[in-house]
Amino acid sequence: MTTATAIVPGLTMERRSTFWLRFSRNRSGVIAAAYLVLLTAVAFGAPLIAPYDPLEQTLAAINQQPSAAHWLGTDDIGRDILSRMMYGARVSLIAGVASVGLSLLIALPLGLVSGYVKGPLDTVIMRFADAVQTLPALVLALTISAVLGPGLRNATIALAVVFLPTFLRLIRGQVLAVREETYIEASRSIGTPTFDIIRHRVLHNIASPLIVQAAVTMGFALLAEAALSFLGLGVQPPSPSWGRMLSSSYTYVYTAGWQIFIPGVAIALTVLALNVLADALRDSLGREIRTS
Amino acid sequence: MTTLIVNEEVMDEVRADPLLSVENFAVEFATGHGWSRVVDDVSFSVRAGETMGLVGESGSGKSVTAMSIMRLIPTPPGRIAAGRILFEGQDLLALDEPQMRKVRGNHIAMIFQEPLTALNPAFTIGDQLVEAIRAHRKVTRKQAGDRAAELLDLVGIPGARQRLRDYPHRFSGGMLQRAMIAGALACSPKLLIADEPTTALDVTVQAQILTLLRGLQQEFNMAMLFISHDLGVVADICDRVAVMYAGQIVESATVYELFERPLHPYTEGLLLAMPQHGKPTDRLVPIPGVVPEAASVADRCRFETRCRYAADECRAAPVPLTSYGPRATRCVRSKDLVLGGTS
Numbered sequence: 001m002t003t004a005t006a007i008v009p010g011l012t013m014e015r016r017s018t019f020w021l022r023f024s025r026n027r028s029g030v031i032a033a034a035y036l037v038l039l040t041a042v043a044f045g046a047p048l049i050a051p052y053d054p055l056e057q058t059l060a061a062i063n064q065q066p067s068a069a070h071w072l073g074t075d076d077i078g079r080d081i082l083s084r085m086m087y088g089a090r091v092s093l094i095a096g097v098a099s100v101g102l103s104l105l106i107a108l109p110l111g112l113v114s115g116y117v118k119g120p121l122d123t124v125i126m127r128f129a130d131a132v133q134t135l136p137a138l139v140l141a142l143t144i145s146a147v148l149g150p151g152l153r154n155a156t157i158a159l160a161v162v163f164l165p166t167f168l169r170l171i172r173g174q175v176l177a178v179r180e181e182t183y184i185e186a187s188r189s190i191g192t193p194t195f196d197i198i199r200h201r202v203l204h205n206i207a208s209p210l211i212v213q214a215a216v217t218m219g220f221a222l223l224a225e226a227a228l229s230f231l232g233l234g235v236q237p238p239s240p241s242w243g244r245m246l247s248s249s250y251t252y253v254y255t256a257g258w259q260i261f262i263p264g265v266a267i268a269l270t271v272l273a274l275n276v277l278a279d280a281l282r283d284s285l286g287r288e289i290r291t292s
Numbered sequence: 293m294t295t296l297i298v299n300e301e302v303m304d305e306v307r308a309d310p311l312l313s314v315e316n317f318a319v320e321f322a323t324g325h326g327w328s329r330v331v332d333d334v335s336f337s338v339r340a341g342e343t344m345g346l347v348g349e350s351g352s353g354k355s356v357t358a359m360s361i362m363r364l365i366p367t368p369p370g371r372i373a374a375g376r377i378l379f380e381g382q383d384l385l386a387l388d389e390p391q392m393r394k395v396r397g398n399h400i401a402m403i404f405q406e407p408l409t410a411l412n413p414a415f416t417i418g419d420q421l422v423e424a425i426r427a428h429r430k431v432t433r434k435q436a437g438d439r440a441a442e443l444l445d446l447v448g449i450p451g452a453r454q455r456l457r458d459y460p461h462r463f464s465g466g467m468l469q470r471a472m473i474a475g476a477l478a479c480s481p482k483l484l485i486a487d488e489p490t491t492a493l494d495v496t497v498q499a500q501i502l503t504l505l506r507g508l509q510q511e512f513n514m515a516m517l518f519i520s521h522d523l524g525v526v527a528d529i530c531d532r533v534a535v536m537y538a539g540q541i542v543e544s545a546t547v548y549e550l551f552e553r554p555l556h557p558y559t560e561g562l563l564l565a566m567p568q569h570g571k572p573t574d575r576l577v578p579i580p581g582v583v584p585e586a587a588s589v590a591d592r593c594r595f596e597t598r599c600r601y602a603a604d605e606c607r608a609a610p611v612p613l614t615s616y617g618p619r620a621t622r623c624v625r626s627k628d629l630v631l632g633g634t635s
Binding site: 181182183184185186187188189190191192193201204205207 | 362364393394395396397398401402404406409410411412413414415423424427428472475476478
């Protein structure tokens, strides 16, 4: 940043551009972001670019090895794996984004109020978070999915509930630290309404750790969705999903072993990308502090 | 000292009608064993256009008093146990929160000790000035932005319009304090509470900020409650001073009188502990001991444990604040003691 000022004296740099400047210097972060953008494009452009219908069965060509016609081969009932991967990416991404989004939607107002106002409301909210957290994440997700019934929507809701305590805790903890800062006191001393202080002055200061946590959690959501689908509680057949594909190829691990690696590698890569992105965001988003 | 004389005249004109008047004010905080009174029987007044100093060691209750005027002490654990705070005749303690919010920043503004922590690192200077303006004035963002640039210019920051887009970390300590002052002036308050505004700054910047404050005060005919532990700074900027010790005001007088001839041994102790310009001193004389917990000295003079003039009568009963014309002191022996001031 100091270099930037030196190059263009008198010109003020916006915080946003500092962020991009720092982020663009982080090579692995850029690669991860590019991969995720590409994946999103492929997932949502699947109807246009997928070579085959993901549901079309060709029983004459089952468990075929990768070839020019089927770049990633075919599965146990002769469906094109590449096409199914493309459509499946959509499920994974939706599950990741929607579950984290839903969780944040609930956790953000609750956590902000809990941390800022404190008192009995805080106790109630945090004891609820404690209760949810006593249960192992995946077991809880499984139970909720089982109760609500299988399907992508219910799996997403289940995951959102599982993530809730983590977000609540993170938000509340950050708010507790920020609310004691002199600048919040200063905001109060000029007569800013409490609601504006929470929504504006506090929220902006806790945004960075939250964004990072959201990216990490998306990785976990992706894995959890795959696990739920693998166990038959997520996306229902014949719709393609990475977790589903993992479980069906599992049966043929000795006869068509390459199949299991395709969704496996895709899941691993995507989770890795999300984690690398989270790291890069953390490094670039850090609150501006004066370096002497 | 010529400015002092001028200010005296101003004071006489408005003496009848103080802008802020704190009466028999007490604040308590909840502790493990009941309520602890951290501010006790504090009375003082600030008149329009004058600067009142509030001096004392850490823990003497001066900041709590200041925060209480703004009603910014957290309750609980704090509570206002007694007294009134009259601002333009209106008891601030009787206002509800929305009414109080209209006073904060609008009629009474505050600047803080650490300018770097008092500005939100996640927002630009301009944004925070706009917040201060729009909290009380119905103006568009554009108008508020123009006003913010004016304010920043007023406090002497060059290239004000460009600097509005800067984040606090790009400002130096002195500039941050200037920006804080700009924010405090946003709605032309009648009273500015300055809580050790120069403590975190180095000496040359301190002098600049004091000059700035003095200039702005005259320009806007603004009253100032100036909290400090630095007697040098107080001598420089204040018209009158109240010295606080263990939650009470122990002496109040005009700056000139206080420095010339203190009436309370604690004030004398503070003066002796202060390095003086042009006076060769090998060693400053500290006040022995620490500030006692108020409860432990409730039945006597609170300074008795550390006072070199302490006598039996000092231990007999709590000492009331006694007025001698425009001055007041909380010392039973003030008549027989002749204490040394600065020359």
